[in-house]
Amino acid sequence: MNYNTDKYKIYTWKTPLVLHWIINPGLAINELIFGQKVPKVSLVDKTSDLPFIERSFVPCPHCNALHDQRTWSTQNGTAFKNWFGLYCKSCGKIIPCVHNLFSLLILALTFPIWGWFRKSLKENWLSKQAQRFENLDTTKIPNPFDGKNWWISGLKWAGFMFLTMQVIWPLLDGTGITWESLAKGAVIWPISGFFFGFTMKVFTTKRGRKKEHTLID
Ligand SMILES: [Zn+2]
Numbered sequence: 001m002n003y004n005t006d007k008y009k010i011y012t013w014k015t016p017l018v019l020h021w022i023i024n025p026g027l028a029i030n031e032l033i034f035g036q037k038v039p040k041v042s043l044v045d046k047t048s049d050l051p052f053i054e055r056s057f058v059p060c061p062h063c064n065a066l067h068d069q070r071t072w073s074t075q076n077g078t079a080f081k082n083w084f085g086l087y088c089k090s091c092g093k094i095i096p097c098v099h100n101l102f103s104l105l106i107l108a109l110t111f112p113i114w115g116w117f118r119k120s121l122k123e124n125w126l127s128k129q130a131q132r133f134e135n136l137d138t139t140k141i142p143n144p145f146d147g148k149n150w151w152i153s154g155l156k157w158a159g160f161m162f163l164t165m166q167v168i169w170p171l172l173d174g175t176g177i178t179w180e181s182l183a184k185g186a187v188i189w190p191i192s193g194f195f196f197g198f199t200m201k202v203f204t205t206k207r208g209r210k211k212e213h214t215l216i217d
Contacts, residue, residue, distance in 0.1 A: 001041075001061055008043040008057075013098055018042075021098060028102035035083040037097040042069065044208070051205040053143055063091035070138040078132055084122050089133035094126075145201040154197020158189040165189075 003010055011018055021027055021038045030036040043066070045055040056069035065088060072078045072086055085094035107114075114121070144153045166185035170177050 001059065001064070003041075003043060003059070007045060007047050009046045011042040011044060012040065018098060022101055024100070025102045028100045028106060031100045031103040032106060035081040036079060037072075037082045037086055039086055040096045040098055046208045049207045049209075051143065051146070051207060053204045055208055058086060058095060060088040060090060060093070060095050062088060062093040062095075065090035067095075068138040070141045071133065071136060073138075073141055074144075075141045076136055076138075078136075081132075084125050087126075087129040087133060089130070089136070092130065143204050145197060145204050150197040150201035151194065152197075153200065154193040154195075155190065156193075157196050158193025161192065162186070162189045 013019060013022060018038055039058045041059060041061075043057045043059060044052070045057070048055040053070060054068075058067045058069055058071070059065070060067065067088070067090075070076070071089070072082065074080075082097075085097045088095050143149075162185045166181055166189075167177060170181065
């Protein structure tokens with residue numbers, strides 16, 4: 001598919017943000033457990049002066065529909081459970097997504113277990129998609145990092161990371177929960193959360209360059 005590069009900046013696997021999704025081992029959890037997916041191609045309108053999240057789109061290669069990126073958001077309950085890819089509500093097909101390398105590896109190693117059920121799992125998943133995307137109004141979705149919300153979102157993220165890295169992970173890998181690691185986490189995650197919230201605020205609200213109107217048009 002050819003896109004208008006005068007209007008859109010094209011995000012593919014070569015974009016650092018997407019590349020990070022592919023190579024960060026931790027994100028395999030997001031893909032495999034939560035079913036969070038990143039499309040192979042995203043378009044960002046560089047001529048619009050709207051905040052970043054309001055000028056990001058996902059094109060469907062099957063029907064050419066251009067979907068607002070917020071179609072797949074936590075507020076809609078559609079950010080997760082997208083194990084087989086992003087569902088296109090216009091044509092009912094699946095928009096191709098990139099794969100995290102570590103989830104690919106895990107999937108390959110465990111293929112003998114789930115491979116048998118792949119077809120029925122996918123059919124079952126696909127049959128449930130249409131209703132998830134019914135009556136979506138992406139314009140009503142507030143940016144969780146806008147205004148003063150960024151630090152609340154940052155703290156929520158910190159809480160999630162603390163629980164995952166200081167409580168759940170030590171239990172899984174057998175090292176056990178220690179006071180030292182809890183204390184470390186209580187310092188590291190709020191600070192990281194502060195930076196995370198702030199970075200996301202700057203990033204999601206960044207405006208494109210609106211084309212200046214000249215006397216000719
Ligand atoms: Zn489509």
